[in-house]
Amino acid sequence: MSLFDDHFAAKNAASARAWAMDEEKKKRDKREPLPPKMGVCDKCHREALVRPYRSRQADKMDGATSFGTVTRLLCEECAPKSRRERDAEVPQLSNKQVKNLMRSAKKGLL
Ligand SMILES: [Zn+2]
Incomplete structure (x- = not known):
């Protein structure tokens, strides 16, 4: 015993x-981020499981830019992606960048 x-x-x-x-x-x-809870997403304004996310935000006031941290409730869809996921993403070109690319491509061809 x-x-x-x-x-x-x-x-x-x-x-x-x-x-x-x-x-x-x-x-x-x-x-660390809290477990998701029911709430309204600050981005798509749908009621969903949301998590608080802290993000840096630049505010322009009286010509001066001030940086602050805001907390936003975001659903899984709108939540910022992890760094690994972002790195895996193919960078999206803006219309202007595409036009520039086309122009230089044409120049190269002519
Ligand atoms: Zn959302």
């Missing part, structure tokens, strides 16, 4: 340590 008790005590101590570590982790992870 004492063997069982020792085992139980060891297991208990281990889980107590694990719990303490979890608590420490929770404290450190406080700034």
